[in-house]
Structures are given as structure tokens and as C-alpha cells.
Amino acid sequence: MRELLESLAAGERTVEEVEAAIAGYATGEAGRFDAARDRRTGVPEAILGAGKTPEEVASLASVALETTGRALCTRVTEAMVAAVERTIADAYPDVSVEHDHRSKTLVVKQPSFSQPELTASVGIVTAGTSDGGPAGEAAVIAREMGAAVQRIDDVGVACVTRTIDQLDRMLEQDVLVVAAGREGALPTVIAGLVDVPLIGLPVSNGYGFGGDGRAALSGMCQSCTPITLVNIDNGFAAGAQAGLICRAIDRSAEK
Amino acid sequence: MRELLESLAAGERTVEEVEAAIAGYATGEAGRFDAARDRRTGVPEAILGAGKTPEEVASLASVALETTGRALCTRVTEAMVAAVERTIADAYPDVSVEHDHRSKTLVVKQPSFSQPELTASVGIVTAGTSDGGPAGEAAVIAREMGAAVQRIDDVGVACVTRTIDQLDRMLEQDVLVVAAGREGALPTVIAGLVDVPLIGLPVSNGYGFGGDGRAALSGMCQSCTPITLVNIDNGFAAGAQAGLICRAIDRSAEK
Amino acid sequence: MRELLESLAAGERTVEEVEAAIAGYATGEAGRFDAARDRRTGVPEAILGAGKTPEEVASLASVALETTGRALCTRVTEAMVAAVERTIADAYPDVSVEHDHRSKTLVVKQPSFSQPELTASVGIVTAGTSDGGPAGEAAVIAREMGAAVQRIDDVGVACVTRTIDQLDRMLEQDVLVVAAGREGALPTVIAGLVDVPLIGLPVSNGYGFGGDGRAALSGMCQSCTPITLVNIDNGFAAGAQAGLICRAIDRSAEK
Amino acid sequence: MRELLESLAAGERTVEEVEAAIAGYATGEAGRFDAARDRRTGVPEAILGAGKTPEEVASLASVALETTGRALCTRVTEAMVAAVERTIADAYPDVSVEHDHRSKTLVVKQPSFSQPELTASVGIVTAGTSDGGPAGEAAVIAREMGAAVQRIDDVGVACVTRTIDQLDRMLEQDVLVVAAGREGALPTVIAGLVDVPLIGLPVSNGYGFGGDGRAALSGMCQSCTPITLVNIDNGFAAGAQAGLICRAIDRSAEK
Amino acid sequence: MRELLESLAAGERTVEEVEAAIAGYATGEAGRFDAARDRRTGVPEAILGAGKTPEEVASLASVALETTGRALCTRVTEAMVAAVERTIADAYPDVSVEHDHRSKTLVVKQPSFSQPELTASVGIVTAGTSDGGPAGEAAVIAREMGAAVQRIDDVGVACVTRTIDQLDRMLEQDVLVVAAGREGALPTVIAGLVDVPLIGLPVSNGYGFGGDGRAALSGMCQSCTPITLVNIDNGFAAGAQAGLICRAIDRSAEK
Amino acid sequence: MRELLESLAAGERTVEEVEAAIAGYATGEAGRFDAARDRRTGVPEAILGAGKTPEEVASLASVALETTGRALCTRVTEAMVAAVERTIADAYPDVSVEHDHRSKTLVVKQPSFSQPELTASVGIVTAGTSDGGPAGEAAVIAREMGAAVQRIDDVGVACVTRTIDQLDRMLEQDVLVVAAGREGALPTVIAGLVDVPLIGLPVSNGYGFGGDGRAALSGMCQSCTPITLVNIDNGFAAGAQAGLICRAIDRSAEK
Amino acid sequence: MRELLESLAAGERTVEEVEAAIAGYATGEAGRFDAARDRRTGVPEAILGAGKTPEEVASLASVALETTGRALCTRVTEAMVAAVERTIADAYPDVSVEHDHRSKTLVVKQPSFSQPELTASVGIVTAGTSDGGPAGEAAVIAREMGAAVQRIDDVGVACVTRTIDQLDRMLEQDVLVVAAGREGALPTVIAGLVDVPLIGLPVSNGYGFGGDGRAALSGMCQSCTPITLVNIDNGFAAGAQAGLICRAIDRSAEK
């Protein structure tokens, strides 16, 4: 620790870097950032845009970049993306910026960031076009954890032979995240045909009784094939757990 | 009407028969029986056992037998069946009695009862064993309305190839009633593969969130293929509407 | 199949046409369109506007026009209608365009499209003015499936003699779709008076407890006369199933 | 007050009588009885059986008899009736006892009790047999408040012409209580045809979605004709408010 | 009827007037208006603004004015008021227009309209300022039915002595409408102190669990004093039933 | 710690005593008992009977007695009380046993147990007889934490002057727990009149909409006077927090 | 009272001051202000901005300032703050104005206002940044009641060691308010570690099933450590009850 403090005193490190290294988190204007989460739990802390101002997102993104070399933001608006870009333009001119409109994710990385890489793969399956947002969020998180990601789209049960056609590609994956809204039957049908771990991701579409993903959530809870699931639209949790399964698989292969 | 009253005065008809003929309903000790419902709506009035005492069921069954030649009881207990049998033993020694334990239905008919017969057929499809009760109720009602009834059982989506195997038999039917509990996905999957009218029948199994048929009901409401549905466990409504569709088909064929 | 591929190679058919003919669906920029659905299930695939951008709707409408000769869009906004019209203006100068504001439907057809025609009729009944949107959606779908459609409007139970006045017109139909919001009692009352198949369509009006169609939905589930129903505001499902019943009736008449 | 205390000291009155006269309530072993409620609010305090032991009901009934000359018990079991009869047999050999099984009410009165009598009438209307319990409770309470009570039974909307047949009798009443379970449409239909105050009484029958009276309650809340209502199965509140309306009418006639 | 038709042919009456006189309702561009409702049920038909366009409201208001001499609109926006005023300016230059912002009501009357007048009075009680909207709607409806209306405001149970202070004024009324949001306890407390009919009116304020009037509604359902109630914010039903009670009282006084 | 282990080796202490002293909890056959909870949080660990077998309750009670000198059991059945008495009869012949039927609590203490005593007082207020169970549970817990407990019963708002009559006694308490079922208005009314901390305790009575304590819970959440509350029937939490407030008051007085 | 009236007649006091002094409340244009609440219950009446117009808030704030020397407004918008400032600028040029954006509170005080001061302290604990609004509201109310307020922020259970790190600071407080959204586990965890009174404050964040604070509310109701709680986002109630506990502690210390 002495070394850290000396480097701070010498101006070689910032207050945030040293605080993160010692306490595990760094405190910016917009709250604390859990810089040690990735090391501790295998899942990087994401900055959830919803409920924050663009300035708060930008401030937290700066802290994340400084302490971990990467800022991973979810549920961002265009205004948030602009605020982040404005904020980091001077301080970090060399960062890479990836913004995906559909999944509302933003990933900013320092050139020096060392991206993890796993051999295990996550299949991200969708029932239809409107499942693309949460599915995309899951894909980004899993990829940032190092997993190989395969997309298998538009295979909903309104035409179940379309589902069965893609069975071989599904069986090649190490873990599946299956996103579906409306009645949410796709994870149930797939889990009856494959022998890989499967995480159901209910999506908030539909209207009337059971709309906004509630029918999909309850259907996955009642699934007649055993699956796990996450909250409605929680692509982050689905992707993060899929990533952890991939990590466990890789770790085992290395032994 | 004069004729009716004369026959009553002459003891040739009972009060109930004449009341039913004139007013359309007959009043027994346990309430009114809508004797004209079958003629008016094409669906015979059923005596719902739930919430009635065995004596009330038996009393209404007598009125039904007397005025329409048939008593159709649903959700009956063993005690109700015994009460009905006791009550009609003397008065109607020649009636036929059909009691189905699984579907909790009881049908009693006078020998003179003229059973309707239709050429159109209803396919009653179940996902699994526990859907048998409501599915059986639907089958009995449809049959009593004259429809040809085919059972296609145990084709749930936990193994969707099992569903597809039965596609040809389903396509031979004029209308399908598809019963499913848990996540209730079976009607959705079938409706994506067939071109016959289809009525979803959610079944009250499952537990926890969305249990007791609620997930199945909301899933059928949100179905990504267009279907109609009925209340949880309401085999009677599913069978009656299937029967009405068969009637419409037959009527058309007769023209 | 060889013939199809040769015609593609010869530039006589588009990629979408050939993909649709072989695989049953065509893939555009905005996702897949199930071109074979009409042939397979008797119900044309509709493009649901809600949750899509105007550009996505227009792109899917183009694919639909190209592969099936008709694009049937529901829950469209004015912006979507404009986008569709813009997109098809050059490519399909001769198409007919029908846009109904109240039901938010849009139907575009190639001159060569062969409209199905059935002799069986669907009666679309409404309780009041505010039921017009979902009822109109049901009417458009049923008509596009070939059914003869009759509107019987403003016969709600706030003045039940108004309902009874229209009984004769209702009895002339082969199947009824009955739309009602608030307490949703109209299908129950009508089903007690007619002997034709009847589909209840709950409508999302009302406020407070049971508002937004929930009272109507639960009332139709609990109806003391046997009816089928669909999700709140799901005019598409009601119209499609009514259309399938009409098809079944016509098929029977043809035998 | 001095007079009261002297009569107590002289043994001419009991502690309960004097406490009730001074404080407005009397305290027995099983809690307080609000002896002044009738005088204060026009509605006698009823002893709700549900949730009490037979002994507690009997103890409160004794206090009620002693302080007001009448004990009015609701939701009583057979065991409670027996306990009350046992308890009062010696102390009050001359009381009249009325126990109605269907409505689960028990009314015990001293010979000296002065029964109120009003000229205004309450019509108690039921949709079907299973509404008889709560409707009966409403009838007993209204009658005990002095109202003339007319029963109009079995006029549910499954056959709405049956409802209309009884319109004249309904119009003769000063206020209507309309009990209905399932979809609970009867109060809505009647309120569209009559010009008397109408209280909807939802009844806890039905099953599945909206069962146990919830559909009826929400349907009455959403009624397209303006009505008031009470909680599910709350015959007491419906009868008491109907009774208060009758009192107001009588009071006015006396002026 | 011949006379009516002759006057129509002679141009002495409009189509709407004659249709209303014969059929009981008049059909305008925006739907039917139940012109006979007032005569039949004692409650004038109100034009509910919510869910209609300003033009539809204006069109229905014209029909109402023409057939009944009065247009009574609820839940109107400023735009609706403007549309009505624009529409009637030329055709009915002499009408009176009353628009109350808080209760969102609009009443337009022909000079020839004969306002009913009753001697019985309705007390409209509110817990606080935010109950003013629905309470005002109730007041307008009751007044338009002829009742004398007294306002007793700001007597919520947060300071229950404030409630008790107004007891005498409440006891002078023939019927009370008590509006309360949040926990909705005011009707319960008042009903324990008065002997007049009382209608609870739950108001949609509050937030979090039980917010938007749901706690008030359920609290009034569970009230430990017997009351009737109406849907959340349904001032119209509360006022209309209070008006019917006043009518019944007046009718009785006239005998 | 050495001392503890030596005393164990010497047979002077039991394994449970030593485990509890070192680890803070003791492990019996029926699970762990958190013997350190009282010291750590000021609230003794209670053994919740619901969901346990009589044997498990008895086993945990033995561990509690051995490690803390007291066993505090809630929601006990008669069978559990018998099992506890049987189990401790031999091992602890001198213990005191208090079993309260209404509140379903059981307190067993070693003679050597040193009962805490506080000068601060908790007023336990109930609306009516049926609130006695949870209120009694709160009273027992608060008393076992040392607080002085005053009962103020039967002061519900059905007669609000009854509530006001007891105001002085309420103002003498240091903290109030106010138990109420049905609409649960009592805490709201009292909190508007007193200046002491007040905890609302909703009780699971009532039926129909908002029954089983849900209306009371939501009403307390929406209370127009600021109060805290606990879960339905959770007398334990109400009593424990009241006890903690008393401890804080006493601690302050000692300074 | 004579003195008050004389001072009014002499123009030494305003109507509002005298009304407040005599009746306990003052009536302004926007409703009544309960000027006596602070004296009666220890909690000042707050002016809830939500549901009021800026003008109404400003009018009530004036009345509050005039009668109690302080106006305490919650859930204020920027427009309300501006309206208050405009209104009081002339009449009260010397007032202090504190507006906190995050907690949406506004406190205005006359220079002569005598701020209460207590020695007891409230710890306001938050799980994360998004809990800051309701926590801040609690802090302002507790402070205005005189309590010493300590903030302990960002100690959520996503990294529970972060929670434990702050245990000493928590144990120094006399009472804790613990705000948490999402799953709301923080109050449960802290209550297992401290022996001070603890009030859980559920916060309306999160999305999908249990979102908007519902999971937090139900989790605090089910907490396996005994706590009290308030409605979702009800910082006012949490702060007010914490303030009352501090008052009770101080009062005790003074004895």
C-alpha cells in the first residue's frame, strides 16, 4: 500500500486509481464505482443509465475508465452517449467507443485494456425482432466477459419448425440465453430438445392481460422443462450468468 | 297454450313440463332450470354441482329430466352422483347414467331422449395427464351437443416432436380444443401449424408464480398465434363453443 | 426447386420470392416475414406496427407485398402509413391502399392479388363508440380472410332493449364477435339469446379498479353463458378465429 | 344518570344495562358491544360470527339482548347457534329465535323488543340460486331496520328476457339490492331500466380468473350505468344502507 | 307517432328530435345518444369526454341539446369545451354554459330547459383539497337531477376533531357523498356517527403501494361501518345515486 | 476461549453453551439458534412455530434455554406447547412456562434468567377483539425486552368518540403499537392526535376485496398522518421495534 | 380568546393568525392548513406539492409562514419553487429559502422562527445513488424536527463488506432510516447487526416484476430481522417518525 500512496504523492497515479486499489471502489461526483467487482465476482460493474442524468453517467464512466480501463454502460439514451463522448474526448483521446442503438449499450475502452477471451460460447436466441434489445444487452455483457457469442434470431414458436431447423446450431453452444416476449414459450420448447444450460430471458412486449413481459415471466416460471430465468428485460443478468458459466467451463478445460 | 293447460288439468303433463313449455323455465325446490336454453342457444343448460348441496343437484336433475329428457351435471362429487341416483331410481327406472370420475361429469337420459348427431368433429387435445379433467368436461359437452369427438392426448411441448407427430390427426378435425396447464404453450404451437378454428383451454395446475392456471391463461392471451380461449378449467365453455361451431358447419353442409 | 432457382438466376424472380417459396419465409432488413403462414394456417401474417419503427414496417410491408401480394398492417401510426406509402410508391405504383384511422389498420394489395371470398358471415357487434377500434381491426382481418362482415353497433346493455332490438340481425350471422369495454357484459347477454358461435372481445376503456379492460376480460372469463374470448383489444385474434370458422363453414358447404 | 346508578344499586338494572345507557357500550367477556349504535346511526350493531368462538358469540349475544332487547348475529355456524341457544335458555326463556341457514343469520329478540316498521320497501334481487346467501343477509338486516322486503329471485342475464319480465315488480320498490356473482352483470342491466336507487352486491362464486367475486366486484365498479356497490358478499352493508334509505323516505313522508 | 312524422315532414322538428321521441335515442356522427335515459332511469345521460375527440364531444352535445334541452359532459378538456362552444354558438345562441375546471364538467342548457327541483339535500363531504375533482363531479350531477347540494370540505381524519366539528351539518343532509383518497378512512368514521345514507367516493391520489385510489377503494370495501361505494373517482355514479335517493325522498313527501 | 474449552472438557459446560459463547450460535438437531442475537441487536431470537414440527420447536427451545436461559416461541400450536413441556420437564424442572392462547406465544425461562427492565412504556392499542392475537404477540415481545406494557383495547373508529376517550392514556405512553384489521384506519386517526412514535400493525381479518389484512396494510402505507408499519399480523416486529425505542429512551435517561 | 380578537380588530394580527390560534387551522384559497399539527403531534404539516398547482402551493406556503413561521414543502417542481419565491418576495423579504433538487423539498422560514434542536441523532443510510431522493426528504423532515442528521451513503449489499465497514457509524446513531430500492435487502442486513430502532424506506426504482419499489416493500415486510417500514418513497413518514423517536429520547434525557 505504501507504494500506492507514494505513487499518488508523486502524481503518478490519480486519487481514484489509488482509492480503487485500496478500498475496492472509487468515489466520483455521481456516487461510488465498484472497481473491484470484476476481480471479486467475475462480472464487471455496469453503469445503469436509467434513472441517472447524462452528466452522472459521464462522470461514472470516467471513473470506470480510470480505475479499470473500461466503462460498460447499459440502458443509455442518445444524450448519455453524447455526454460520455464529450467528457472523455480530451482526457482519453485514444479510447474505443462502441454504441449499439438497439440494445442501448455503450462500451468505452482504453487502448491498454486487456480484453478477456474464453473458448466457451454463448448462443443468444430470439423469438422475434422485438426481443432484440434485451438479447443484445446479454450479448454485449457476455462478450465483454470474454465469451464467444453466437446469434440465432427469429426462431419463435409461431412456426415451430423454424425453431427445430436451428437445433444443430443451438447444440453447438456451451450455454443458451433464450429471449422471448408475448407468451414466452420459446425457452420451454428449446429446453425440451437440447442438453446445454439454458437461461430464459422474458421480454416486455405484448399488451393487455399479461402484457409487458408478465406472461412471459410467469410462463418461464411454470415451464414444463427445467430452465432458469431472469427478470423481464434483464439482459445484463442473463448475459453475466452465461459469461460466468463460460468462465467455469474454460477454467475446467485449463486444468 | 290451451292445449297444454288442458293436458295439465287432465294429469297428462306435470306442472314442470307445462311451465317449461310456456315460460321456458321450470321452477323446482332448488331454483329455476332454463329448459328452453338448448332450443334458444343450442347449448343445453348444465347443472353446476360446485356450490350446491347433493339434494339441490338431485332436485334440479329431476326437473331437467322431466322437462328436457336429459340432465347434464358438471363438477359433481361422489355424493352428488349418489343423490341423483337415489332420487331418480323410482321415478325414472329406465334412464341411462354416465358418470366420468376424471371430468366430474354426470349425464342422465330418458330412453326417449333424442340425441343430436352432427358430422363435424371436435379434436380434444391435451398437453399431459393433469389436463384430463377439463378436457374431459369439454368432450362430454361437445358430444352431448352431437359433435364427433376425437381425443389426442399427451402431446405437450416438453418434447415438441411429439406434438408434430400428431399434426395429421389434428388437421382432420373441424375444430380443436387444446387444454394445457403450467406455461400453457401448446395451443400457441398448434395454432401455428393448423388451419382449423382453435380454442385454448388453460388448466389449473402448476404452483408458485403463475400457478393454478394463471400463467397458462395469460400465455394464451398473449399467444403469438391468434387463438380464442376460455377461463381456467372451463371445459364447459370450450366444449359448448366447439359444439356450436360444429352445428354451424353441419347446418351449412345441409343447405 | 430447380425451376425456382433457375428463374432467380434468370432474374425472373427476386431473392425474396424464391426464399419464401422454398423456406416459407423471407428475410428482410427488419426481420423475417412468414410468407407461408396464410397457406399453412389460413390466417395471413400481419405486420404489428406497435414496437417497430416506420422504416421497419415499410420494409416488412415490401417483403409481404413481394412474396404474398398483400401487406396487412395493424396498430399503425400515421408515420408508419406515410413510410409505407413512400416506400412502395415507386416499386409498386399500382397497389391499392386502405387505411382505417379508427382501427389503425393498413392493407396494401397488388392488383394481381386474388382476394379470398367466403359465403359465411361474421357479425361484428359493439357496445358503444369506444369499442370501435378493436372491433374494426377484427372486421378488417375477417374480411381479408374472405368472410362477409356485418357491423351491428351501439347495442350496449346500458339500455338492454336496444340489444334485444338487434337480435334478428345477430341470428342471421354465422359467427359473432362481440366487443365491449367497461364491465363487458354484452357478450354474456347476447350469448344467452343466440345459437351461433360467439367470441367476446374485451376493450381497454374504463378507469379505476378493473379499468383498461381488466373488468371486461374477467367478466367474460366468468360469463354465465359459455363464450370464448381473446386478450384485451386483440381484434386480430377475434377476427382471425371468426374467419377460420367461416372457412370451415364454407368448406363444409362445398362438400 | 343518578337515577340509573340508583336503579343499579337497587338491583333493578344490571351493570351492562347501566354501562350501555351511560357510556353507549357494554363490556362483556368477549369484548365491547356498541349498544348505542342503533340510536346513533340507525343501524343495529351486528355480532359477526366469523373469527369468533361459539362462546364469544353467545356472550356478546347476551349483552346485546340485555342492553338492546335484540341480538343480531351474522355469518354464524351451527355451533354458534347452539351456543347462543344454550346460553340464553335459562336467562331469557321467552325470547324468539330466528335462524336462517342459507344466509347464516341469527336473530334473537326479547318479547318486549319494539320492532321498527317502515312503509318503504327494499327489493332484494338475485341472479341465481348461489346468490341467496348474501342476498338473504341483506334481507334480514333491512327487515330488522323495519323495511318492507320483497324477494325477486333467479332473474340473471343468462336469459335476459327473464330479467325484463320482472321489471314491473322492481319498479314498485323504493330501493333495490341486486346480488350477482360470476360476471356480475345483473345490477348494470337493471339500473339501465329503473329509476330507483340501486345497490350492487357482488357474490363470491365463480372460479379461475376473476373468481370468488372479483370479476363481479370489478364489473360493478366499471358498470356503464351508475350504481353504488358494497364489498363481495357484504349483504350486511347492502341491507343496512337500503334500510337507511327507507328510513329517510319514511321520515320524509311523515313530515 | 303519425303526428311526429308529419311535423318532421313539415320541417317543424329535426330528424334527431323525431328519432329520439320514437326510438328513445338519437344517432349523431359520433354515436348514439340515449335521449330517453333521463325519463327511464331518472339519471340524464352524460357525455364522457375521456376517450373522445373534441369534435365527437361537440357533436354529441348538439344532439343532446336538441333532443333533451341539456348537454351534460364529464371529464372534459379545455379543447372539448372550446369545441362545444364553437359548435353551438350559431345554432343555439341563447344557451347557458357552465364549465367547472376542477371537476372537469360542462353543462349547457337551452333557455327552455325545465330544471328539476327537489327539496331533499345531498351533502358532499371531502377529506382534503385533492378530493375536489370527483366531489365536484358528484355535486354537479346531483344538482342537475334537482337535489339541493351542500359542500362540507376539508374535514379529513388527519385531525379527526375537525371531522366531528362538522357533524351537525352532516346530520342535516338527506344523503351524504364522502370523497376521500389516500387511506380513505373518512366515510368509515362519518358513517359511525350519522344515521343518513352514505356513499363513499374513493379518490385516485396517493402513490406507492395502494396508490391511485386503490387503498381508498379497498378500505371502503372493508369499512367497519356499513357504507356503499363507487369506483375510484366515479363522482358521476355517486352523485347520480345520491340524486335518485333524493328523488325517492321527495316522491314520498309528495304522497 | 481457553477457559471455555477447559470447562467443556471438564464437563462443566455443554457443547451448546460453549459453541454459543464462541461462535454466537448453537447448532441443534432442528437447525441453528442465534444465541448472540439479543446481545448484538437487542432483540432476542424467537422460535417461529409456523412451518416447524413440534419436535423441532422443542429441540430449538432446549437449545435456547441452555444458551440464553430463555426460550421465546411464537405462532405455537397446542401440540408444540405440549412437546416443549414434555422435553424440558426432566432437564429443566424449575423453569417457568407462560403460554398465551390468543397470541399463540410461549415463553419458558430458567429461574436464573435475568429479566431486563425498562422504565419506558409501550401502549398496545387495538381496534377490536379480533386484533387481539397480533397485538398480544407484540405485547409479549416488548415485555420480554423489558418495556412496561399498557393495553388499550376496543377503541376502533366505528365509534370514533370511543377512540378520543382514550387519548390521555395514549399520550402517557412512550411509544404506541396500534393494531387494526378491516380498513385499518385506527393508526391514522390516533397519529393525528398524539406526539409519540407510532407503529401501525395491520391485522388479517376482513373478507372479499382487500381482505386478510391487505386493505389495512395498504391503508397504513397511504396514511395521511406519518406512521411506520409492519407486515400483516407481524406483532413480533412491531413489539421488537417498540422495545428498541424504549431501550433507546432508557439509555438516554441513564446518561 | 378575547385578546386575540381584539388584536385582530386592532389590525395587530391577521385573520389567518387568529383563525389558526383559535381553530387550529387556517383557511387559504387553496384549502386549509393545519397550523396546530406541530403542537399537537410533534410533526409540522408539510405542503405536498404533487397534485397541486404552483399557485396553490404558494398560497398554502404563505398561510404556513404567517401562522407558524415556516413553510415545509415536499415533492415540489421548479415551477412551484418559483411560484413560492415570487409570492413571498414582497410580503416576507427576510425569509430564508432552502431548496434541495434531489429530494424535491423546499423550506422557507421567517427570521423569527425558532428552530427546535434535539441532541438525539438520526442516521440516514442509502444503498446507492438512486435512493438519494426519498432519503433526502427523510433527512430534511428529521432536521426540521430538530434531530441531528448523519448521512451514510452507498453501502448497498451488492458488496456487503462495504456495509459492514460502516457499522460503527451506524451504531453511534439513536435511530436509523435505511433507504433501499431494487430488492431492498439493506435494512434487513443492517437490522441483524445493530441494536438501534430502524425504519426501512423502500425506494421506487427497478423495473419488470417487483419494479417501482414493490419488491423492496414486500421484502421489508418479509424481513427476517424485525424492522418497521413506510410506503414506497415515503421519506416524509420515515423522517417524521425518526424525529418523534428523537424527541422521545431527548424528553427522557431531560427528566
Next chain:
Amino acid sequence: MRELLESLAAGERTVEEVEAAIAGYATGEAGRFDAARDRRTGVPEAILGAGKTPEEVASLASVALETTGRALCTRVTEAMVAAVERTIADAYPDVSVEHDHRSKTLVVKQPSFSQPELTASVGIVTAGTSDGGPAGEAAVIAREMGAAVQRIDDVGVACVTRTIDQLDRMLEQDVLVVAAGREGALPTVIAGLVDVPLIGLPVSNGYGFGGDGRAALSGMCQSCTPITLVNIDNGFAAGAQAGLICRAIDRSAEK
């Protein structure tokens, strides 16, 4: 296939064995058994006792034994265990029978059954005693799929240091199933400290608002650390998915 049929003809195999080998499922009296499920999905089909008669369970267990060498039954009653034992006593005298009362599981195996064995391990963590049932079900399923199972019990967050004490054991597992009822916070807390895949298992205890596992379910959905979860009490799904993760890990290690 010919070989199979010849062996059947020769009496060397039973009809069930051959049907299972060819069609993938075997049909007994009580419905179909999906004998191929284990091979297809890696999860053996379990016979769910709930909703079946003892005879049906025994019949299905026989079919399972015959076709797969093992019968795995969940949610069994004592009567079902007895029925299974009776049924198999003669036919399979050598089977092993394991019945666990707490988890209500029953596992019967032929001596020849080849038990799978994996090196990967599942940690089954419980918050308290009452989570033992579902946790035990998860343990049995995971074990039957070959996983090494470790139990880590009684580490609930009522004393969070107890949780942290077991962190090392948790980190040694390859996947964790964390069972918790009440507020269900345990999975959230653990997932913030470990880097292994984690499945939350909500348990149906608790009472009042959010009871029966609903608070735990919604809390896990809202968890501020990313986890997957299953339906309330669905130990089977949690154990099966944990088993699939172990299979994936083992498969990877073998490469």
C-alpha cells in the same frame, strides 16, 4: 429396429422397453413417460407426485424403472411411497429405494442402473431450516445427474457475518444453488462476493404481504447483483440446471 422387434417377439423385452427404444416414450396406464428425455436433454424425466393418485405414481414409476432403470419422483406423499414400494416389491425385488421426507423425493433404481458421475460440484446453500425442502429437492436432482453435492446450511442474512464465514466453501464449488424464503436476500448477498454461476431458489415461506415466496421471487428478480432464478420452490429446475452446468464443465475438462 428389427432387432428390437425380434427381441419383443421372443419375449426378451417388454412392450414398454421396445416402445421407449423406438418412439422415445412409453405409454402406461397413467400416461406417457418420456424415456428419451435424459438422453435428449441431459435431465431425467421426473414423476411429479402432486396432482396424481398414488396408483398413478406407482404405475409411472414402474414404466420408468423398466425403460430407464431408474424412477425419480418428486413431491411425493407417504401414500405414494407406499404405493410405489407395493408395486415394485414383486417385479423388482432388488431395487434400491431412497426416500427423503424433508425434500419429498423418492429415487428407485435397478441394480444394473449405471449412475452418472461428474467431477464438478454443486453447492446447495440455505438461509435457514425452512428452506430445506426445495434445497433438498435440488440436491437430489443434481446428484442423480452425477454432480458432487455440498450442503452449506443456515447462513441467512439475519446475521450476515455467518454468511461471510462460509465464503471459502462457496468459492470451492463450481456452481451454487442458493435457497431463501422471506425477503430472499441471500442469493443477492452471496452473488456480490463470489465468481461462480449462481441460481437463486425462492422458497414459499413467510406470510402476509409478499408471503408464500412472492417477496423472495420478486427480490431475486430485482437483485442488485446479476443472478438467475427459478420459480418458487422449484428445486427441480434449480438442481437440473446446476447439473447441466456441471456436465458442461466436465465435458470441457475431458477435451
